[in-house]
Structures are given as structure tokens and as C-alpha cells.
Amino acid sequence: MQAIDTLTPCPCGNNDGYSRCCGLLHEGGVATTAEQLMRSRYSAYVLKREAYLLDTWHHSTRPAHLKLATQQPAPTWLGLTVKRHESEGDSAIVEFVARLRYGGGKAQRMHEISRFVREDGRWFYVDGEFPEKSGD
Numbered sequence: 001m002q003a004i005d006t007l008t009p010c011p012c013g014n015n016d017g018y019s020r021c022c023g024l025l026h027e028g029g030v031a032t033t034a035e036q037l038m039r040s041r042y043s044a045y046v047l048k049r050e051a052y053l054l055d056t057w058h059h060s061t062r063p064a065h066l067k068l069a070t071q072q073p074a075p076t077w078l079g080l081t082v083k084r085h086e087s088e089g090d091s092a093i094v095e096f097v098a099r100l101r102y103g104g105g106k107a108q109r110m111h112e113i114s115r116f117v118r119e120d121g122r123w124f125y126v127d128g129e130f131p132e133k134s135g136d
């Protein structure tokens with residue numbers, strides 16, 4: 001287990017550091033935008049915070065579990081770039097590119113356009129589209 005309080009920059013790329021960024025949401029804070037939620041979910045993948053990922057997944061599409069701790073080959077997350085964030089009322093999309101590597105494999109890009117909805121003041125991840133296959 002890493003000393004997550006000293007994670008600077010935050011896994012999502014914010015130079016303010018984890019405890020001032022995604023850490024606030026992981027400890028129960030409420031994301032004010034879908035982009036914030038998306039970033040905190042990326043950081044949750046990095047830190048294998050499976051409960052947080054499930055909590056922020058819309059009930060209509062939420063899997064029963066993710067098994068992040070036992071995933072093989074384990075992904076190494078290399079960085080996140082948010083390309084677009086559009087919201088209208090209680091729905092939003094966030095387009096991003098995450099870079100990762102499985103085991104000793106080469107780095108690949110995961111390009112996703114994620115959909116989010118807000119219910120009772122909280123944003124939830126619904127699902128995503130993948131506009132391109134991996135590659136560099």
C-alpha cells in the first residue's frame with residue numbers, strides 16, 4: 001500500500017496532489033462536475049479503489065465486481081488526458097485518453113467517451129464508447 005497522502009501530483013495529473021484532488025472524493029466528497037468524477041475514477045483505478053468505482057457507477061450498468069486486485073496481467077496506469085467535457089443539465093460526457101501498460105507490454109492508449117448522469121446531486125458513470133482501437 002502506498003502512502004497516498006503524499007501522492008503529488010494526483011494520479012489524475014493534478015499538481016495539487018491527491019489529498020487535495022481525487023482523495024477528497026475518495027473520502028466521501030461529492031464531485032461537482034462529471035469531469036471531476038471521471039478523474040477521481042481514473043485515480044481509483046490507479047489505486048485499486050474498487051468500492052469507489054462501484055459506488056460511482058450508475059446502478060443500471062454497474063458490474064457486480066471488478067476484481068482489480070487480482071486482474072492479470074495487471075495494468076500499470078501511465079497518465080490521463082481529458083480532451084472534452086460537455087454537460088447539459090443532469091447529463092454529461094467526458095472524452096479522455098488514458099495510457100496504460102499490461103504487465104511488461106508496450107504502452108497503449110485507451111480513448112473513451114464516457115457518459116455520466118446526475119441523480120440526487122451526485123454524478124454517476126453510465127457507460128462509454130471507444131472511438132478508436134488502441135495504438136500509438
Ligand SMILES: [Zn+2]
Nearest residue numbers: 010012021022
Ligand atoms: Zn485527482
